[in-house]
Amino acid sequence: MDSTELAPFQDKLSSALVQVTRTVGQLSSEDLNFHRTSSADFAESLDQQSERILALTSAVLKAATVGTDVDAPALDTEESLEDNWRGVVDVIDSLLEKADACLDEFTGVIKKLSPSQEEQAPVVKKAPYFPTIYDYGPSKIPKPQLLFDHKPDNADFGPFHPLLKTKPHATVALEKSLEQQQLNGAAAHPHPYETEIRNAQYPQSVYQTCPPINFLPFEDTTATFVDTMDGVKEMLEELKQAKEIAIDLEHHDVHSYHGLVSLMQISTRNKDWVVDTLKPWREELQILNEVFADPKILKVLHGSTMDIIWLQRDLGLYVIGMFDTFHAASALGYPKKSLKYLLKKFVDFEADKRYQMADWRVRPLPSAMFDYARSDTHYLLYVYDCLRNELIEASTPEESLIDYVQERSKNEALQRYERPVYDAEKGQGPGGWYDLLSRNAGMLSKEQFAVFKAVHQWRDEVARAEDEGWQCVFPKHVLFKLAQAMPLDMGTLLRTLSPMTPLTKDRAADLLAIIKEAKIAGATGPEWRDFAPPPKAPANMAEPDMDHVDFPIAERYETSQFWGDVLEAQELSAPVSYSTAASLEALRLSLPLPPMPTTVSQAREKLGVSANTETTSAPKAAPVPASAPEEPKYFTVKDLGGPRKRKVAAAVTPDQEVSTPDSLVESINEPDSTEKQRKKSRKEKKAKKATQSGSQSEADSTPFDYGAAESILNVPVASAMRPQPKRTFNPYAKALEAPSGARKQKRDDAGKSMTFRK
Template sequence: MDSAEYAPFQEKVIAAVLNVSRTVGQLASEDLNFHRSSSSDFTELLDEESERVLSLTSAVLKAATNGTDLQAPKLKDEDSIEDNWRGVVDVIDSLLEKADACLDEFTGVIKKLSPSQEEQAPIARKTTKFPTIYDYGPSKIPKPQLLFDQKVDNSDLGPFRPLLKSKPHAIVPLEKSLQTQQIDGKEGYPSPYDTEIRAAQYQKPVYENSPPIDYLPFEDTTATFVDTLDGVKEMLEELKEAKEIAIDLEHHDVHSYHGLVSLMQISTRSKDWIVDTLKPWRQELQILNEVFADPSILKVLHGSTMDIIWLQRDLGLYMVGMFDTFHAASALGYPKRSLKYLLQKFVNFEADKRYQMADWRVRPLPTGMFDYARSDTHYLLFIYDNLRNELIEASTPDGNLIDYVNERSQNEALQRYERPVYDETNGHGPGGWYDLLTRNAGVLSKEQFAVFKAVHKWRDEIARAEDEGFQCVFPKHMLFRLAQTMPLDMGSLLRTLSPMTPITKERIDDLLDTIKEAKVAGLTGPEWRDIAPPPKYAPKPIAVEDADFPIAERYEKSQFWGNTLDFPQPAAPLEYSLAASTEALRLSLPLPPMPSTVAEARQKFVDVKMEPISSPKAEPSPVATPEAPEEKKVFTVKELGGPRKRKVTPVDQPEKDLLTLDGFDHDSMDEESEAKQRKKARKERKAQKAREAAQAQADSTPFDYGAADSVLHAPSAQAPGMQSKHKRAHNPYLKALEAPSGVRHGKREIAGKSVTFRK
């Protein structure tokens, strides 16, 4: 699938995912528990669908973890999903990392591993267990780079100097080729074979249509494993006699910061070689430039983008006169350009990718991995013959497709390896944080963004020092988890990084200090959304002139408050300035107009004098008020209450003129009750006279606040000459005990989910 076909496919996938997400969201918003209780048929159907979804999810998780060290979580019911959610997230993260690697390989940014193929041999299928690269813990295989004659130095950030010691088939001498110059605004070394690659042209047989040469049967031939320098020299003598050779590489980049070329596969028409490129003398393989740089020998590769970089970075090898079958398939307009597709089309061979993610550092190579690597180049020359004939047939006088492939292959061969320099500020470049955040959408605050950048840089520094891949320090999902949680104590940090790699465990204190410092510095830093690129699928803004909907306008008058806020401004100058908050409150609430001066307030408001009550018989001054209909009084009838005390209304009439007492008929009382009521009335009148005398004295004498008693413990007011009696403290809850008991509490409602029904 090329880029032209991938774009519409990606749009379809995104549209399907959005529809599924929207449907799931709508289902989640409904009250399924209510519908479950309303219909038994619906309940059975819902349970069946739940079991089906769980079984499908378990099958997908099992397939995703097949061939990896991850254990597929078992999902039996809804509770098991929550209990095993962390395992599900780990599987999803692993799939996303694989998808990133595949997309990078497809676009040519990187090449995780070469698209190796395997012959369907019975002996290869017997091998089911093999070391994989998805082991992010300590390397179970001793690091071969520790034994290299030229030690790996990941701290060198200067321009990469080519490893060449000699230059076979040179047009420009080696000394002149190794001079620095300005390249893309930076000082660096050009390709030592720049002139030779541009001047190379295909030999005459490449432009001639001839029958393809059949490949030798895979089962009847064997490959030679080359792991000595003498074996390399013997192979070189045979390669010099060939007219076309096929080349492929196997690469490992998990337990190495820059990566390692682990194997080199070379095939002629009659023989295959597997070269061990992890030997201490690996740079002695530069002698192969006698063939690789010879323009008269055609080098056939498929998808050589990263192969060219790896060869010059690790081995100092360059390609002059290369034919890339990927560009040949592109020129012919094939629906697919992968080596798997070409093998199936021309050889009728179905590739098996069980060993694509194998750890190619293992020695000795298992039989299955050996045959898998050999099949990469065994059929490639036969595929080249078929592509060459089709290119010749499809060529026109105006455009020769062979020249097109030559031009594209030369551009691949002219690539230069540059050391990745960590860009802390902008995060650009291979392994930078910018591309990582762009691919993983999320909202990070200032502190979280600062912690993410600091921890990402810390991980890069540790990986460089230990010559390990980023994943071996801690994987990508751990990086995002640290940025979101920002643990500030050792316990939280250990829980966040669980399970922890030994490399991180040895430096856990340094990591904790890094997080603390970054969080403090992030308080004044930017957020990720301030520098994030706009979403790729964000809706385009609609121009105002193209819009078919009404444009919102601001009304001069409130449509809600009406004229409430419209009041005339005072003509007199204000004696004080209004604060901004008061003005904002006036604009938002319907406050009445307030006077601006004291004089205006006196004119607007009339002072009302409150006359002190001198006696119970004092009557209020008549005020002319409109008669209003008598309102119905609300009263409460209390039953089963205790006896209530009668109130006595004080009057100035003589006792003999009283016809009723406290609402009771005087004639209906006996003599003893009447005597008690009269005695109580006399006491009330004496107390009232005492209060009036005290009030009159208080009005005539100024109150002395200095000599006043404490407000907290003020004595009760008594009439002069009366003896002080100890009175029982008032209990406000006393009468509450006489009230009837309330309704009993019903059955306690069980806490649960509240439901709102739609009408």
């Protein structure tokens, strides 16, 4: 194609892409789900167009990958697009690389090799992207647990029995240490090495300061991948000769209910090992207890809380004489305690933590993942040397920080693995619904709470049956969506679960039935707030026996203790229309005011006044004579809309009688007569006051003689001789001589006085 032909083609292609983008934006803004449910024809047409677009996309991807090493992903459904999105990105990346190479060749930046040179040139393949645990679809790697000699039993809720067959370095016999006991009110096996761990002490070298032993260069150190029993035995013989070893694990818990120890890294001062712990004979690795349980050999780990649990659960390994660098960093008051921080501080090594989320079940292990795994233990002994010296320097005769680290490390090593038992009623225990709800605050109704518990239990049962993690069924945010939506038909359920995992898709009908039953049962069931948190025991006390603890019972009053019976519905005394009743009910809910009397008799009862009581305190209005002139038919409302000051009520004089509730009732019935009485009272007061002031003015009625008054024009000499104050200089005097501005016009507000006809 010539350069002259490229410009029109580019313009045509750009306009087509812009039009497609606009159309997609318009479609995304429409409520397609609503239209799909409202019209079956529209839903069928939409599905046909979706299938056509997927077919076209698959054809384009296949055409783009012809003659390349990239495989085109198969797009059969909308869910497959999300599952194979990484494959689509790979195809697009390969196209962009081709376009980049062609442009470089066209501009002369690079020159294309001859055919003979191309055949001789080595083929460099792009390094595959490492698999991550964020792939919650079907496991693309065959499950290794299906080949174990002892397959995991997720339906076993009994006490965990240690895997130990022998007990090296024992002070208590294996048979006695495995006797079943009552621990925390339940039958369980004690820790097999509890006595040995408590009695163990660090070697004397740990309490002595010495220069850190430099680590060997990473590239020059021998690293061995151990995947046979012969390799394990050879490694064991070398480990017995060491004084300190570093240990770390890589764990996988997405495609396994309980989780799997996938790798174990062990390092000495001179060598690194990476042990494959996914072999069928993995339980035979407990022969390493000859080193792990030897108190003379120091075991250095970082953040060993879960490592101790995983070692005894999967491999039957127990650690004696452990030094946890996490507790050492805590004793020294470091701002961060992570292994990444310690490696950066002492070694200046930047760990690539993206491999922390890799799928460690993949075999063969990629070189980048292998190097990351061994780096966790390769530098750890050097970090231990630096921390040990700082701990000794910071210690005092009264307090040894080395002993502090030893006690904390012993507590970590004394942990026991217990199988998680699902408590459907109270939701307690690891993986229960109670912890999930307490950490995600939100008010759920009775029905929603019942659906949440039922769906949570259903998800746990499916995960156990398929030996998958909970997130492979559906993540927790979908669990909350199901509880809030409570779908009762298959269409709503599928939209709520979108995107749907294969495990849920195959069991959608069962899930829908669970939701329907839970919603019906929840109408009369408990609420989330009725469940009180269990009491927490102090750190120095054992956990309480939950079967003998009196939990507080939440009670609810029938009447509000603050508002009383104000919020109760009031019966209407007269029949009213439906709209009027609805308005009154809305007003009652929005403004919870006490009920007001609607008749005079109700007002009397509210005030505690009898209906037969005679009202003698309030003067009644005099009857208007027949010959009285007719009152004007106009009245004026003054100062309408303006701010009005509240007039102070006149003080009650002794000769005035105090009004009684009866007068109040009559004032309600005869407002006009009461107003007339008030006006008459005011006129009488004014007339009385005028009479008093008149008698006083007659006594002081002597006229003022202006002729005999002193002149104020002739100032006395004494006052004239007074020193006049000095006039101060005003720098702004000239500025003040400017013409004054226009005065503010007085606003004449409309409506100040209005006259109305009666």
